Amino acid sequence: xxxxxxxxxxxxxxxxxxxxxxxxxxxxxxxxxxxxxxxxxxxxxxxxxxxxxxxxxxxxxxxxxxxxxxxxxxxxxxxxxxxxxxxxxxxxxxxxxxxxxxxxxxxxxxxxxxxxxxxxxxxxxxxxxxxxxxxxxxxxxxxxxxxxxxxxxxxxxxxxxxxxxxxxxxxxxxxxxxxxxxxxxxxxxxxxxxxxxxxxxxxxxxxxxxxxxxxxxxxxxxxxxxxxxxxxxxxxxxxxxxxxxxxxxxxxxxxxxxxxxxxxxxxxxxxxxxxxxxxxxxxxxxxxxxxxxxxxxxxxxxxxxxxxxxxxxxxxxxxxxxxxxxxxxxxxxxxxxxxxxxxxxxxxxxxxxxxxxxxxxxxxxxxxxxxxxxxxxxxxxxxxxxxxx
Amino acid sequence: xxxxxxxxxxxxxxxxxxxxxxxxxxxxxxxxxxxxxxxxxxxxxxxxxxxxxxxxxxxxxxxxxxxxxxxxxxxxxxxxxxxxxxxxxxxxxxxxxxxxxxxxxxxxxxxxxxxxxxxxxxxxxxxxxxxxxxxxxxxxxxxxxxxxxxxxxxxxxxxxxxxxxxxxxxxxxxxxxxxxxxxxxxxxxxxxxxxxxxxxxxxxxxxxxxxxxxxxxxxxxxxxxxxxxxxxxxxxxxxxxxxxxxxxxxxxxxxxxxxxxxxxxxxxxxxxxxxxxxxxxxxxxxxxxxxxxxxxxxxxxxxxxxxxxxxxxxxxxxxxxxxxxxxxxxxxxxxxxxxxxxxxxxx
Numbered sequence: 001x002x003x004x005x006x007x008x009x010x011x012x013x014x015x016x017x018x019x020x021x022x023x024x025x026x027x028x029x030x031x032x033x034x035x036x037x038x039x040x041x042x043x044x045x046x047x048x049x050x051x052x053x054x055x056x057x058x059x060x061x062x063x064x065x066x067x068x069x070x071x072x073x074x075x076x077x078x079x080x081x082x083x084x085x086x087x088x089x090x091x092x093x094x095x096x097x098x099x100x101x102x103x104x105x106x107x108x109x110x111x112x113x114x115x116x117x118x119x120x121x122x123x124x125x126x127x128x129x130x131x132x133x134x135x136x137x138x139x140x141x142x143x144x145x146x147x148x149x150x151x152x153x154x155x156x157x158x159x160x161x162x163x164x165x166x167x168x169x170x171x172x173x174x175x176x177x178x179x180x181x182x183x184x185x186x187x188x189x190x191x192x193x194x195x196x197x198x199x200x201x202x203x204x205x206x207x208x209x210x211x212x213x214x215x216x217x218x219x220x221x222x223x224x225x226x227x228x229x230x231x232x233x234x235x236x237x238x239x240x241x242x243x244x245x246x247x248x249x250x251x252x253x254x255x256x257x258x259x260x261x262x263x264x265x266x267x268x269x270x271x272x273x274x275x276x277x278x279x280x281x282x283x284x285x286x287x288x289x290x291x292x293x294x295x296x297x298x299x300x301x302x303x304x305x306x307x308x309x310x311x312x313x314x315x316x317x318x319x320x321x322x323x324x325x326x327x328x329x330x331x332x333x334x335x336x337x338x339x340x341x342x343x344x345x346x347x348x349x350x351x352x353x354x355x356x357x358x359x360x361x362x363x364x365x366x367x368x369x370x371x372x373x374x375x376x377x378x379x380x381x382x383x384x385x386x387x388x389x
Numbered sequence: 390x391x392x393x394x395x396x397x398x399x400x401x402x403x404x405x406x407x408x409x410x411x412x413x414x415x416x417x418x419x420x421x422x423x424x425x426x427x428x429x430x431x432x433x434x435x436x437x438x439x440x441x442x443x444x445x446x447x448x449x450x451x452x453x454x455x456x457x458x459x460x461x462x463x464x465x466x467x468x469x470x471x472x473x474x475x476x477x478x479x480x481x482x483x484x485x486x487x488x489x490x491x492x493x494x495x496x497x498x499x500x501x502x503x504x505x506x507x508x509x510x511x512x513x514x515x516x517x518x519x520x521x522x523x524x525x526x527x528x529x530x531x532x533x534x535x536x537x538x539x540x541x542x543x544x545x546x547x548x549x550x551x552x553x554x555x556x557x558x559x560x561x562x563x564x565x566x567x568x569x570x571x572x573x574x575x576x577x578x579x580x581x582x583x584x585x586x587x588x589x590x591x592x593x594x595x596x597x598x599x600x601x602x603x604x605x606x607x608x609x610x611x612x613x614x615x616x617x618x619x620x621x622x623x624x625x626x627x628x629x630x631x632x633x634x635x636x637x638x639x640x641x642x643x644x645x646x647x648x649x650x651x652x653x654x655x656x657x658x659x660x661x662x663x664x665x666x667x668x669x670x671x672x673x674x675x676x677x678x679x680x681x682x683x684x685x686x687x688x689x690x691x692x693x694x695x696x697x698x699x700x701x702x703x704x705x706x707x708x709x710x711x712x713x714x715x716x717x718x719x720x721x722x723x724x725x726x727x728x729x730x731x732x733x734x735x736x
Contacts, residue, residue, distance in 0.1 A: 074632070075591070075611065122632050122650035122673050155450075156728060159435065159712050160650075160673060162610060162635045165555045165570050165595040169512065169532040178433045178450055180730065293652065293672040295631075 030336040031358045036256055039194040043268035044187075044211055052216075053272035054265065056308025057104060060374035060381055062316050063091045063306045067387040070302035071282045074295075078129040080388070081304075085133050085278070087385050088306040099141055105275045105308075106216050108142030113149045113214035113273070117222045117237045117280075121161030123293040124283045126220045128166030130304070134218060134278065135168060145170035151209050153177060153241055176207045177244070186244050187211040192264055197251045204243040210270055217274040219310070223281035223303065224289040225321050227348060229257035230333040230361025232290050233317040234277040234310030235372070239264030250357060253341045258360035262367025265310065271372070277313050279305040286324040287352040294349055299324065311373025312380045314364045319377060328352065333361045418681035418694060418718055420704035421735035425722065426462025430455060434726040436477040436517075437677075437715040439485075441499055445717070445724050446485050447732055448474035454487055454495075456502060457732060459724065466502035470495060475513070475713070477557070481520035481539050488514025494527055494535075496542060506542030510535065512553065516567075516597075521560040524579065528554025528567055534575070536565075536582060546582035550575070557597035557637070559605070564619075566605050568594025574607055574617060586622035590615055597637040597677070599645070601659045606645050608634025614647055614655070616662060626662030630655060637677035639685070641697060646685045648674025654687055656700060666700035679715050688714050692725055708733055 051057075065088040070080040086098055095101040106112055114134060116126035131150065138148055148171050152158055155175020164173050176185035186205035195202045210217070221237035228250050229236050239261045240246045246264075249256040265271060281303030288297045303320075307313040322333055330352035331340055342354045368375035431451030438447045444465055445457045450473040456465040476488035484496045484505055490513040496505040512530030519526045525539040530553045536545045556568035565579050570593040576585045591611030598607040604616040604625060610633035616625040631651030638647040644665060645657045650673045656665040671689035678687040684703060685695045688711040694703045709716070709727040716725040723735040 156433065156435075156712060160675060162555075162593070162595050162633060162675070164515070164530070165553060165593045165610070165635075167553065167570075169530065169551065169553055178435075178728075180432050180450075182432075 031338055033258075033358065033360070034254065036259060037194050037196060039192060039260060039263050041192050041263060041267050042190060044190050047268045047272070049268055050272035052105065052275040054274055054308070054310055055312070055371075055373035056275055058092060058308045060309055060312050060379055061092065061307055061383070062309070062312045062380055063088045063383045063385065064316065065304045065306070065385045065387065066389075067302050069388045071300045074300060076127045076129045076282050078132065081127070081129050081282075082133050082136075083387055084304045085130070085137070087387060088278075088304055089137075091383050091385055092306050092308075098137065102137050102141045106138060106141060106143060110143060110215045111147045111149065111213060112138055112143055113151050113209060113217045115217055115219045115238060115241060116150055116152050116158075116163070117220065117232070117241065118152050118154065118157040118161050118163060119290045120222065120224065120285065120292065121157055123295065124222055124224060124285050124298055125157075125161045126222055126280050127282050128161075128163060130278070130280050130282070131220060132166065132168070134220070135171060146172070148172070149174055149209060149214060151176065151207070153207065153244065174209050176209065183244070185209070190267065192243060192260065192267065194260070196249055196256050199248045201245055201248070204245045204264070206267065206270060207242050207244070210242050210273065214273060219274055219277045221277070221279050222283070222285070223279055223301065223305070223317055223320065224285035225287055225325075225333065226289045226359070227356040228255035228359065229261060229363050230359040231314065231318050231321055233279060233314035235261050235265050235314055235364065235367050238270065238274055238310065242270055252343060253355070253357050255357045255360055258363035259366040261363045262370045262372060265367060265372055266370045274310070275308065277307055277310050279313055279317060281305055284321070284324065286321050286328065287330055288349045292349055297352065309373035311364055311368045311375050315375050315377060315380060316382065318361050318364060325352065331355065333359050335359070418684045418686065420694070421706060421723055423736060425734035425736045427734070428457055428462055428464075428732040430730040430732065432473070433728045433730050434711070434732075435475045435713050435728075437713065438717055438724055438726050438732065439478050439480055440717045440719065440724065441480045441485070444499065445732070446478045446480070447726055448476060448478055448487050449730065450474065454478060454485070454497065454502075455732075456499075459722070459734060462734060468495070468497055468502045468504070475515040477517040477713070479517050479519060481525070484539070486518040486520065486525055486539075488516060488518060488527055488529070492529065492531070494518055494525070494537070494542070496539070508535075508537050508542040508544065515555050517557045519558045519560045521579070522562065526558040526560050526565050526579075528556065528558065528569070530554070534558075534567065534577065534582070536579070548577060548582040548584070555595040556607070559598045559600055561600065566598045566600065568596055568598060568607050568609070570594070572609070574598060574605065574615070574622070576605070576619075576622060588617045588622040588624065592633070595635045599638045599640050601640040601645065604659055606638040606640065606659065608636055608638070608647055608649070610635065612649070614638070614645075614657060614662070616659065628655070628657055628662045628664065635675045639678045639680050641680040641685075644697070646678045646680065646697075648676065648678060648687055648689070650675065652689070654678060654685065654695060654700065656685075656697070668695055668700035668702065675712050677715050679718060681718050686716050686718065688716060688725065688727065692716060706735065
């Protein structure tokens with residue numbers, strides 16, 4: 001990763017140059033986020049938005065389901081996950097029948113994408129046990145296996161978690177790229193365009209599996225902090241996990257995850273197709289995300305957070321992780337002190353009082369302003385179910 | 390570059406041969422002095438290379454099987470299967486066999502790359518076909534384990550298990566062993582495909598088993614390494630690591646070496662499962678280790694070589710970051726591949 005000093009020396013292109021001068025001036029006090037360059041989006045032409053799209057059927061409603069039996073010695077219990085998922089879906093929808101609950105979101109003829117988050121594997125990634133239970137529910141309402149697609153951008157991260165081995169026969173697993181510059185899995189007609197740091201490629205394209213193949217998306221992010229965006233939840237898993245070329249929005253210590261994440265999620269058809277968000281909080285990464293393997297920063301929380309409103313779910317996630325960090329004596333995710341910035345990722349991974357970036361948890365409320373959901377904690381209808389206690 | 394008498398010029402399958410006792414036997418594995426050649430392929434490599442004479446066979450996610458002449462580092466030929474390939478190739482007589490994500494298993498002529506036969510399954514084949522007594526054994530993601538005639542590709546028998554198979558089989562004259570995504574280790578009769586026994590673990594098995602004496606050793610995603618009785622499948626011992634075990638065991642003498650996703654390489658007594666040593670290699674190990682004379686090699690973030698008796702790192706090469714690759718050790722040269730799509734020959 002480029003050191004900040006190196007970055008300042010090399011940043012000779014117009015926008016990046018002025019950014020650097022501002023950064024230097026600001027170092028004497030608390031950091032101020034530089035102005036965001038213009039971001040243009042181009043959705044799928046002629047796509048008709050769906051009423052099921054974000055914020056979906058239940059704006060501002062979030063259901064947390066906790067069961068201490070769900071994870072033990074770092075092993076996830078699928079029977080416990082099943083009970084949690086079923087209870088959460090009933091509470092979210094108000095339906096007593098699971099068939100009725102799931103049928104609100106998915107029809108038997110849908111092609112359903114399950115967006116997992118494998119980054120952080122093997123220590124923390126979307127639990128295969130949870131994904132299998134979601135598949136069970138989809139089959140319950142009659143979606144055939146060949147119409148269920150598990151996807152993520154990076155096949156090598158999927159393989160690191162051995163995800164392929166955990167799936168029932170007939171379910172498709174799509175890794176859009178394998179760490180190799182490869183545009184073949186992306187739709188050139190759907191993109192976000194911006195020049196953040198003078199990069200040569202200024203577009204990020206949406207994955208074809210999203211734009212052309214699936215008709216619904218069930219989003220399965222993890223409960224995790226993120227070195228750049230503060231937390232990585234529904235919005236980041238969906239936006240940065242479905243568009244390519246997103247790392248260009250970070251240039252240590254600056255990141256434009258706010259507002260890029262929300263803007264990406266608002267692009268059609270991604271916005272319309274993402275109908276349900278089931279956050280996997282079996283493990284809670286409170287420092288070192290998204291890639292940490294340091295177990296002492298990964299709590300075994302046994303939690304699921306469900307909603308159709310990704311902003312509301314992520315707001316709860318942010319509050320949960322911020323609370324945990326406070327309890328552990330770690331820096332706030334909102335910290336803006338330049339003295340706490342390190343260019344050394346190893347130092348960041350092992351010290352919860354260091355940051356690689358000035359984190360941008362404000363990306364969640366920014367997404368709220370785009371109409372993707374509710375970010376005001378006081379306006380969120382927050383339900384908590386405790387099982388097995 | 391020639392092959393002296395103490396060099397190995399035939400490394401026919403994953404981890405050298407179907408016994409999986411590991412590469413060099415008594416031969417040394419000194420630290421490499423330099424790079425002989427390197428070749429860039431079209432995509433990442435998510436499998437291990439095998440060596441037959443002067444040809445190194447490498448499958449690649451670009452959909453090709455590449456045959457590279459190890460004397461020159463140049464392609465002898467390449468075969469386009471049309472879909473990504475995760476399967477490690479294996480050699481049988483004059484043929485090279487491999488599975489493909491398009492569900493096919495191919496047999497090609499080693500010298501020319503000409504297709505001899507192909508057989509179709511209904512799921513991707515990531516396992517490496519293992520040939521014994523005229524049969525090629527392999528599992529598929531369609532949930533079926535197959536035995537086909539190694540000369541014609543014609544199906545001899547199949548066993549539908551209903552769960553994916555990513556574990557490469559270990560074949561013996563009468564029995565074939567492999568793991569399955571239904572959490573079980575299977576022992577089938579090689580002649581009929583009859584289930585002789587199956588034994589449970591706590592989660593899916595994508596590790597490939599090895600047989601040592603009367604023990605079948607295998608890793609499980611339940612974080613443990615198991616030893617089952619080869620005759621009846623009863624559990625002999627179980628060793629817990631910190632995360633899932635998709636690496637595969639290599640056996641040298643009385644010791645089994647295996648990596649875990651917790652980042653450690655473990656050395657376990659094959660009789661008792663007692664830990665002899667463990668050594669942190671990286672953040673995550675999914676590839677199998679390979680044994681030389683007094684050393685163990687493994688690819689994780691890089692290639693590292695450990696003293697087999699202590700686990701101490703002897704040398705490392707910052708090459709070959711890999712999920713499933715294992716180096717080929719010939720005594721004088723090391724061939725390795727990895728995520729970056731490079732093939733390296735080190736001397």
